[in-house]
Amino acid sequence: MKSIYIASNTKNAGSLLITTGMMDIISRKIHKIGFFKPIISNQKKTDPDIEFIRSRYNIDIPYEECYGFDIPYIEMMIAKESTDELLEELITKYKSLEEKYDFIVCLGIQRPFLKQSFDFDINIKIAQNFASSYIDVINAKDMELSDIVESAAINKHSITSQKCFHFATFINRIDESIYSELKKEIQDENVFFLQEIKELDTPTIGDIIDNLQAKPIVLDFHDRSRLVKQIKVAALTLDNFLDRIEDGDLVVVPADRSEIIVGLICAAESSSFAKISGIIMPFNMQLHTNVLKLIEGIKSFHIPIISVDTDTYTTVKNIDATKATLKASDERKIALSLGLFNQNVDINRIESRIELKSSDVMTPMMFEYKIFYMAKKEKKKIVLPESEDDRILRAAEIVLRNDLADIILLGDEIVVRQRSLQLGIDISKAKIIDPLQSEKAEAYAHSFYQLRKAKGISLEAAKDTMHNKTYFATMMVHSGDVDAMVSGASHTTAETIRPALQIIKTSPDVTIVSSLFFICLETEVLIYADCAVNENPTAEELAQIAISTAKTALRFGIEPRIAMLSYSTGDSGSGEDVQKVRQATEIVKQREPSLLVEGPIQYDAAIDKDVAKKKLPGSKVAGEANIFIFPDLNTGNNIYKAVQRSTGAIAIGPVLQGLNKPVNDLSRGCSVVDIVNTVAITAIQAGQTS
Structure with a gap:
């Protein structure tokens, strides 16, 4: 098998999500992967799907070689009854890629985008001529169970009857209420079922900025991935408006309503109010210099603030029309997408059907996908003691969304949850333990005392030591309550290793770490x-x-x-x-x-x-x-x-x-990606030592 063709007959089915999942599987073993989209909307505009795949997977194909023709040209050729000539032109473009790459992933056009009513499925016809295996993606949102079952059967018959190899069907956006029943109804090992996840259909601050061509006033790199769940217009006084804000709101407020803006900044710092996603100011008005000065003086946290030229009504209408997209820079959504894909897809079956053979080449991306895959198989419990570090919280979310490991954070749960809301991230699946309140603290102190009493430590000193989160986390590893620890984002190497040497100690066959x-x-x-x-x-x-x-x-x-x-x-x-x-x-x-x-x-x-x-x-x-x-x-x-x-x-x-059990050290200058990779590696080590 040299290529796969992924397509859907309906809009918003999630074909790009499935493409991303398949690209991840193939990228673990094959170095030279090509991407081709036979039909794009308009060649005068950059196709976002092509740019996403090229950017995320570092594909070195020039943009112009990643697509065939645009919709106007396709419809003109079909109207002229020049289908055979059109297919020959597409095959020529496709074959030039096939000669350079070991495997090609093709993404088809959604049929509703085509104005013409054809007596054939153009995606199947193209896949047939490319000799590509076909993946059908069904949008199950708002569909009845019986209709989904019927669609899956009809689509498969349509694909196979035209002598095209049916690789798999992905039924996406399934309502939770029919998910289990649908899996019972369709007993086909080549059909995969993915539930609807609302967040994947929710736009982000980045989507709003791009769609409205907004100007950033206060914006951190990570703010672009904040979800915009609702729109609120600040038309009330501050005391009345604060009662109406909810988590994830994008608040539309003119820049001259300084009291509202200052109130929202205070609400973001307070544990008593919801955490909005951001502020958007219409009319292209400027913030008062004192308000800007106030914002710049708050070092712990900033609400993203953007401005647009349009009036309030038009701004709200434009926000409401903004669609969620998948961007290479949005690691949060990508992690959620791939987490959904990997939890519901038999990866081994996919690999065996493609008959993927490992390449002698190992790129950084291939290695990262490899360690992610190995970590998911192990699924270990990893404790991260440095919950006060925002990078740790962001990394924890990505680890959880990718299903790489179960995460335990150390700290005051109220404080940690509050901070995650401020950052606009979701760590609800993480377990949070406060060493100062833990019922295990006493037992850990006694165990530590037994380990170190020969060195002169007293029981009281051992109890005091358990207030140190690194020592507490190391005792969790030693006691088997977790499988491993990752620390060092805000501590030195010595502070990370010393507890491990005192408690976990080295393996029997070595004397040094x-x-x-x-x-x-x-x-x-x-x-x-x-x-x-x-x-x-x-x-x-x-x-x-x-x-x-x-x-x-x-x-x-x-x-x-x-x-x-x-x-x-x-x-x-x-x-x-x-x-x-x-x-x-x-x-x-x-x-x-x-x-x-x-x-x-x-x-x-x-x-x-x-x-x-x-x-x-x-x-x-x-x-x-x-x-x-x-x-x-x-x-x-x-x-x-x-x-x-x-x-x-x-x-x-x-x-x-x-060490007897895995403990890994982070650089204090580490990035979120560094932390995620280290957690994955630590999970693999834990699987080998358990």
């Missing part, structure tokens, strides 16, 4: 260790780092080929530092004879095949290494940062190894 980074280059993933923990390891410790790293690599499906790095290759050099690496290499070979390891070896000989042939001919590792063990922290930390910054590589880590 070490770290690694997954270095995701354009077409391969390398592993660097140790770049974050051990300053100047001995030969024995270096050997342990290498063995631990090899075991971690295997957990992530990477066959280890280890380079023990030095400034000398083979027997060409001498000195204390070289001897340490040589000795460490011998220890690895003795303890793990099945591992492919070479050392001492220089970086160029480890990674470059031509250099390897000259310096170490016949080596199974030289020129082919994928694990690089650095002789000390100074070298490792500098090299990983140099590679990351100079090549644009994505560095995922540090990932800690050697």
Whole structure:
């Protein structure tokens, strides 16, 4: 199978959602994926679906090559009875992509957009000529159960009767009241059922800005993904209007109603009022300088404020007409979409029907999809103790929506929930535990006392220690109440590792905790260790780092080929530092004879095949290494940062190894994406150690 064609006969069926889910599945194993939309609305306007797919999946196809023709041209050709000529032109465009890419995903046109009444289904006809397998998407919103069943049967018959391979049917936007019954009615393993999720059909601040061409006045990067659930016009006095605001409101208010705007800012900070999504000001009026000064002085939180040229009535009408879209920048909606897709679709069945075979190439995106897939299979409980950090809350939402892990946050539940509402995010599925109020605190304190009493700690001191969220979280891991911990967004590495060393301790076969980074280059993933923990390891410790790293690599499906790095290759050099690496290499070979390891070896000989042939001919590792063990922290930390910054590589880590149970450290400069990736990796580690 070289291509899949996805289409629906109705509007708003969610074909782009299904396309995104299929792209994710295929992207895990295939490097060169193409995207083609045979028919677009108008070639004078940029097609949002094409731009979304190109941006999200880093597809290097020029925009003009991603589509065939626009609707006016298609209708003209069909009216002229030049269907065969039209199909030949489409096939020519499609084939030029097929020659360059290993797999093509095609997205068809929704038939209601075509004015002509054809005596054939144009999507099926195109798919048939592309030799593409066909995915039918049914919009079940407001449909009766019997009508859905009938539509699925008719569509499948229509596809197969025209000698087109029916790959699957996705029934989307199913009402919860008929979901279970519908699954009983249709007993077909190639039919997948997705419930209606209101948020996916709810516009965001970003949608409003784009549709109304609004000007941002106060806008954070994350504000564009805030949902706009209702529209409220501030036509009352402040004391009456505040009683009427609800979570998710977009408030339309002129800029000269300063008392309303200031009141809404205060309401956002108060726990007594709902949290609006934003403020939109008509007439292109400017905020009073003192109001702007007030807003700029509030460092903890800002309500997004935008302005438009139109009057109040027209503004409300334009907001109401704004449709929800899926944008590559909206990780929240993408996570929700993919969470819905993955929870309801048999991924293994999809893969087996396409007969996907893994590529030798591993791009950063392929690696990310791979770790997400592995994490979902494990579905572990991960505790995040730093709930006071907004990045942690945003990452927790994405993890939950992607169904990567169950999340436990530490902190005052009222405060954490309040902050999530202020940020416009949904962490309702997260469990929140306050260490100061937890019924487990006493038991944890006694356990910690037993572990540390030989070091001189008193029971009272142990109880006080449990007020520290990092120690409390580590005790949760130790006691088996959670599977793993991720911390470090607002704490140092030492503050994260120290409790783990005192409580969880190292695995029986190692004496040190070490770290690694997954270095995701354009077409391969390398592993660097140790770049974050051990300053100047001995030969024995270096050997342990290498063995631990090899075991971690295997957990992530990477066959280890280890380079023990030095400034000398083979027997060409001498000195204390070289001897340490040589000795460490011998220890690895003795303890793990099945591992492919070479050392001492220089970086160029480890990674470059031509250099390897000259310096170490016949080596199974030289020129082919994928694990690089650095002789000390100074070298490792500098090299990983140099590679990351100079090549644009994505560095995922540090990932800690050697502990009895997984605890992972974040950089204090980490992004939301970094946290999500670390949680996924930690979940995979937890699955391997459980």
